[in-house]
Amino acid sequence: MSTTTSFGRMETEFRAKRDAGRKLLVPYITGGLDGWQQAIRAAAAAGADAVEIGLPFSDPVMDGPVIQEASQRALDAGVNINTIFDEARQLEVDIPLAVMCYYNTIHHAGHRRFAHLLVEAGIAAAIVPDLPLEESRPWCESADSEGIETIMLAAPTAPDERLPRIAARARGFVYSVGLLGVTGERQSLAASATSLAARLKAVTDVPVLVGVGVSNAAQAREAVAVADGVIQGASVVRRLMDNGPDAVGDYVAEVRAAINV
């Protein structure tokens, strides 16, 4: 199968939008959190190009305090992948959806079965932050065969030779990790956010989006000076927990305006 001519839904849309000059915006919302469906609809209406749905996990090692708390709240409310996928099916938004989930969720369900569950839920892509390139094959093969796009992460610590290999395995987009650290809001955008995005852009044609530590509209604007887009996690989830779904829509609109040039 040729990999250059058969992009999945997310990558097809992202490439077309990028090539038309649009910067891409992907908010992250914890699945099952109070108001999460309305928040996704609000984000879609306010100019998000896709939404990343976090599947709550007991041991989220890549997440800082805000997303940890959101995960714990959702778990305490009794959500699981069945309830989240059922609710995801009812979203009816016209942008592609991805899940962000820790690998044990997939491993426990079974690779092929999990990929199939995503297809049934109308989800296009998956981000698995604790599944590095060397361990990714069993999942990626199942995902490929079900048409699920696996978004690979690249970190500032990666040596140059590693980046093309990560990009070659990435579907949808490459997730350029903005800093050394876990998800959460920071005072300023780390220098590594733009430098890694630039290194990735130099080796791949796959869209490059910066996430982790992109904390507000101004930082998003700074990041897209180099990157094709941004992922907004803790800043979105905090607004959903503190102020509800409408605040998510307002915030996404604000970031959208800031990155439209």
Place this chain on the structure above:
Amino acid sequence: MSIMAEPSAEGRFGEFGGRFVPETLVPACQELEAAFREAWSDDSFRAELDGLLRSYAGRPSIITECHNVGADLGLRLLLKREDLNHTGSHKINNVLGQALLAGRMGKTRLVAETGAGQHGVATATAAALLGMSCKVYMGAVDVERQALNVFRMRLLGSEVEAVHSGSRTLKDAVNEAMRDWVANVSDSHYCLGSVMGPHPYPWMVREFHRVVGLEANAQCRALLDGGVPDVVTACVGGGSNAAGIFSGFVDTTARLVGVEPAGGAAVGRGVPGVVHGMRSYLMQDEYGQVQEAESISAGLDYPGVGPEHSYLSSIGRAEYPSVTDAEVIAAFQLLARREGIIPALESAHALAWVMRAAPQLRGQVVLMCLSGRGDKDVNQMMEILGG
């Protein structure tokens, strides 16, 4: 080749192990693996570590035969006295190795997780000795029940941070230590306290504890006219003291028994899963959420287990029964009253199994790793038993 040899290039023991870490940590794990490989084959590194183990930690640790308990139970009971090491447990073996290695790699800061506090105290000790800064993460529940060890770590110059997320015990302390490592990977070494985590930790930590098995094998041969014990037993949380002592007997006829707490029986009740960088048996619910372990012993309060133990279980070379808190309390008291030795609650798990299995072990020689001393548990036991 030994059954406990090097794992595969991917860090697998059979189908267990691996390196399931965020991308940020992949280069750090690769760098650590290369540095360990190089140091472990370097005579000068080995000599430096051996020197510290002898003149600082107090190795070799002795073997004590428990004549009273042996008579009570109708068997010969030998204790490998890791409780007599500096800082009071086997943990110092691994920590001195990792701290020396970290210095060799140019790292100036150690990060560690701790359950009961034994690994935290050992890491704080090595950091003080070698002039490194140190931060220890400890579940808030454990901070409370092991207050003495918290103070001890602070005395030694380490920062101790109580972890309030999740179950607020050992597994959450591991999560927080990993988050710290992700953020500070350039100057910090994660001094992981057991034979768990991503490759190369399970292998490296077992190698640093191999000294326990090597010594015990030679000591037993001297005591037993060239023979080996019928049974070698140790407690298992992550499984580091068990891995150390098993490594000395895995290629002999000795039966190997790792004893888990009933509330944290990863091998006994878990199914394969992936957390903390490794694929291993893991207690989890129907959706793969990691379950909270519940044990009287903070050091064994862990829902997973080192991947090599999962492997040894899967090939039938070692067995992993579990014991209840009540059995552990009885064992703790028995060793104190009959032998004048107060064991760590962790180590008392192994003795609890020996007591239960005694009718089937009649006349046999049982070597048990007494992984730590019980000073840290005296307060907790006073509450349970009454002053």
